[in-house]
Amino acid sequence: MGTVAAPYKMELASEVDQKQKGVVAASSPPKQLDAGVLFVLKSQGSWLHVGYHLTTSIVAPVLLSLPFAMALIGWVGGVICVALAALVTFYSYTLLSLVLEHQEKLGHRQLRFRDMARDILGPAWGKYFVGPLQFWICYGAVIACTLLGGQSLKFIYLLSNPDGTMKLYQFIVMFGGVTLFLAQMPSFHSLRHIILVSLILCLAYSSCVTAGCIYIGHTNNAPIKDYSIKGSTKDRYFGIFNGISIIATTYASGIISEIQATLAPPVKGKMFKGLCVCYSVIVTTYFSVAMSGYWAFGNQAKGTVLSNFMGVDKPLLPTWFLLMTNVFTLLQVLAVTVVYLQPTNEVFEKKFADPKMDQFSVRNVVPRLIFRSLTVVVATFFAAMLPFFGDIMALFGAFGCIPLDFILPMIFYNVSFKPSKQSLIFWVNTLIAGVSFFGLLNDPSKPILFSMARLDHVKNLTGLVESYAKNAKLRELVNLVLVAGYNDVKKSNDREEIVEIEKLHDLIKEYNLNGQFRWLSSQTNRARNGELYRYVADNGGAFVQPALYEAFGLTVVEAMTCGLPTFATIHGGPAEIIEHGISGFHIDPYHSEQMAALMADFFQRSKDDPSHWKRISDGGLKRIYERYTWDIYSERLMTLTGVYGFWKYVSKLERLETRRYLEMFYILQFRDLVKTVPRAVDDPPH
Secondary structure (H helix, E strand, C coil), X not given: CHHHHHHHHHHHHHHHHHHHHHHHHHHCCCCCCCHHHHHHCCCCECHHHHHHHHHHHHCCHHHHHHHHHHHHHCHHHXXXXXXXXXXXXXXXXXXHHHHHHHHHHCCCCCCCHHHHHHHHHCHHHHHHHHHHHHHHHHHHHHHHHHXXXXXXXXXXXHHHCCCCCCCHHHHHHHHHHHHHHHCCCCCCHHHHHHHHHHHHHHHHHHHHHHHHHHHHHCCCCCCCCCCCCCCCHHHHHHHHHHHHHHHHHHXXXXXXXXXXXXXXXXXXXXXXXXXXXXXXXXXXXXXXXXXXXXXXXXXXXXXXXXXXXXXXXXXXXXXXXXXXXHHHHXXXXXXXXXXXXXXXXXXXXXXXXXXXXXXXXXXXXXXXXXXXXXXXXXXXXXXXXXXXXXXXXXXXXXXXXXXXXXXXXXXXXXXXXXXXXXXXXXXXXXXXXXXXXXXXXXXXXXXXXXXXCCCCCCCCHHHHHHHHHHCHHHHHHXXXXXXXXXXXXXXXXXXXXXXXXXXXHHHXXXXXXXXXXXXXXXXXXXXXXXXXXXXXXXXCCEXXXXXXXXCCCHHHHHHHHCCCCEEEECCECHHHHCCECCCEEEECCCXXXXXXXXXXXXXXXXXXXXXXXXXXXXXXXXXXXXXXXXXXXXXXXXXXXXXXXXXXXXXXXXXXXXXXXXXXXXXXXXXXXXXXXXXXXXCCCC
C-alpha cells in the first residue's frame, strides 16, 4: 500500500503546486493594463457582488414589457418563450463563465467581451463586430432606460396633477440630470452598494405590479379579458417575431465579461454562484409580472404595464400605490442606467486617461468628467426623440442582444473547448446559435468564397449561389459569403432587387444552405470593406465576380490589391485585368457548372498544396503593381490630357463645330422664344 500511495501523493502534491502557481499567476496583474481596466473594471469584488451586478444588468424595468410581449404571442407561446429564454440564457451565461475561467487558467484573463472575441475568434471579430455591437447595444440600453425613467417621472407628475401640460421630453431631461451626477462614480465596483439597493427595488416593484394586476383583474373596472392575437396573418407573424425579440431583450445582459472582470482572482466558481443569485430573482419576478399582467389586460397590454395602470379616464389603482410603484421603478432604472454606462466609460477611459497617473489626478479627472457628461447628454437627447419603448426593446433584441447573449457564448465554448461533433453539448450549442440567428456558418474554420456587389440581375449573385449550391465538392471545401443589397425584401424599393432577394431566399431553402452560406446587407464603410477583403485573404479564401457583364471591375482590382485570389467574369473589363491561371481565373457565368468546378479545383489544390494559393495571390499583386496603381493611372491621365490639349490647339474643327451647334440652337429655338418675352417698361407715375 505504501508503494501505491506514494505516487498518488506525489501526483496530488504536483497538482496542488500547479494550482497554487496558477492562482499566483492569475492573481498577478498583467504587465500593461490600460486605463479602462485599471480605473473602471477594478477586480476587487466577491461572488455576491457579481450576483448584484448580474441581477441589475438583467432584472430591470424592461421586464414590465413582458405582458406586452405575451399579448403578441399568446398564452402557450408566451409561457414557453419566457421559460425557454430563462433556461437558454442561464445555460449560455454558464458557458461564458466557463470559457472565462478556462482562459484565466491558460494565463490570459479576459476582462472585456471584445477581448474574448479577439483571442478566441480573431482580431477582426473583436475590433469590427463584437466591440462596436456591445458598445452600441449598451449605449442603446442607456437611451432606453433614460426614456423609461422619463416615463416614470411623468406618471408621478400626472398622479399629482392629472391636467398637467408638461411634456415627456421635459421629464426625460430631468432624469438625465440625475444620471449626469451618478455617471461620475469612478468604477464598476464602486457601484456595489447602489446595485444592492437596486436588487431590493426590483423585487419591490415587481411585487407591486403583480399585486396591482391581480387586484385590477378582480375589480368591476377590469378591462375585458381578450387573449386572442390581433391583426392579419402577416401582422401576427411580425408580432410573434417582435414578442420573441422583446423577451430575449429582457433576459439580455451583454456585459458578462465586464461583470466577471470585477471579481478578485481567482474567479473559478464565483460567476456560477452569482448567476444562481441572479436567476433566483429572475424566476421570482419575470413569471409573476408576465402572467399576472397578461391575465389582467390580455391583448390590451401596453408597451409597459405601468401605462395600463393609468386607465383611460382615471387610474385603476389607488394613487399612493401607483406613486410607490413608480418611485421604486424610477430609482431602480437609475441604477440600471449607470450599470450600462460602464462599457462606454471604459472605452473613453482607455482612450483619454493616462494609466501611469493616479485615477483622481487632474489629468484623468477632467477628461473623465467631460466625456461621461457628454455621453449622458447625448443619450438624453436621443431618448427625448424615441417615444415607443416596446418597439425599442424589439429592435435591441433582434439586432444586438440575441447575437451577444444567445449566439456568441455557444461559439466561444465550441471554439475554446472543442467538444466532439458527436457530443450532445456540441449539437445543443449549434442548435441554439443556429435557431437564434439566420446565416450562421457551422464551420467558420473553412475558407470563404467571397463576393460583394449590387444585388441586381447583371451582377448574377443568384447565379453564383445556385452554382455553389449544386456543387457538393465546393460546398464541402468552402463557405460562401455575400455582401449585397438587403436581405429583407421589405427594406427594398427597387423591383429588380426585390426579385433577386426573393430568389436568394428560395435558393437558401431549396438547397438547405444554412450553415454554409452567410448573406450580409450592403456595406458603405470603405475601411470595413477593405478589412473584409483582408480577413478573407488571411483565412485562405478567394473573391469571385460572377457578373454577366462587367464594364471595368473595381471590386476585382480591390480584391487583387489585398492579395485575394480572384475569379472574375470573362465578359468585360476583368478579362483584361486578370491573366488566367497566373494572376487569377476567368469564369464564364453562362456555364455555371464549369465555373463551380474551376473554383472547387482551386480550393482542393490549395488545400493539398498551400503554395498554390500563395502563387495565385502573388500573381494578382504583381499584376496590380504593373498595371493598376495610382502612379500609373495619374501618368496615363496626364499623357492623355497633354495629347488632347495639343490636338485642341492645332485643330479648328472643334471650335467651328461648337459655334455652328450654338447657332443652330439660336435659330431653331431661342430666336422665336425671345419674341415672346415682353419688354420691360417703367411703372406709370402715380
